[in-house]
Amino acid sequence: MTLSPAAELHVHIEGTLEPELIYELAERNGIDLPYADLDDLRARYEFDDLQSFLDLYYANMQVLVTAQDFTDLALAYLHRAAQANVVRAELFFDPQAHLVRGVELSTVMEGLGAAIKRSPSETGVEAALIACFLRDRPPAEAVEVLSELIAMGAPIIGIGLDSAERDYPPRLFKEVFDLAAEHGLHRVAHAGEEGPADYIREALDVLGVERVDHGVRCLEDPDLVERLVRDQVPLTVCPLSNVRLKGVARMEEHPLKRMLELGLNVSIHSDDPAYFGGYLDDNVTAVRDALGLTPEDLETLAANSLASAFR
């Protein structure tokens, strides 16, 4: 199936780290992996919830050490995205997850910066970077890291908020989002993935986000749905992620079709494709087959993604 051109607006670049690349980078950097072999690593890609995934996601990042590692990771992803007819990719990355391991911000930015620069000519995909802050780390640290990114002139178009959602309400991060706004940066946040619908409202009202990542739990709050429809707030939905992290029991029960029917501004994305069983095209075919989406539905979803991109 040839897919319509689309924008990938919800992908964590560290979540595109495929097991094969983990082994290749571990070898290159002389790192001993705590797995028996590739199959043993692959067998661990079974999750009970967001935290069980995050534990493996952060552990595997240890193989990312040099600027070249970050460049290779991002370009491998962008080549794969091109196969799915992605024309624009806004890549999330987690600066704090690297800083806490002793990898310098300058190394991360040099590596990812080179990849987004080379991408149009090498992959055909226009790429941009969004720095995400970890909600299970201190809010003051997020302010510190964003200040450093701004001071070094890092090539970022915006900021986001990710990691463990439950018990970490968006309002804790008002200061870093205000700083981003002062510097003309775009603002997005994960909300309503595992956390309650109220976190979506807070992300809009307190953080001033322009898009909500996931947002599926908005359906529990009819007044919020009405507002999201009225304001056409983009919701970047990640179907395979929702099923693999058990927010949704089976793809056949995914609320995406209902969200479309309600008039919500939804689009399909891949979140952490190396961990959740597929890239943008895999997500599209999975929901199409499970929910019986029509070619018109798919066209609407792709058009929504392009219209919600920051360009």
Ligand SMILES: Nc1ncnc2[nH]cnc12
């Ligand atoms: N699905 C997700 N939710 C929250 N934080 C993440 N970081 C990487 N993937 C994530």
Ligand SMILES: [Zn+2]
């Ligand atoms: Zn995500």
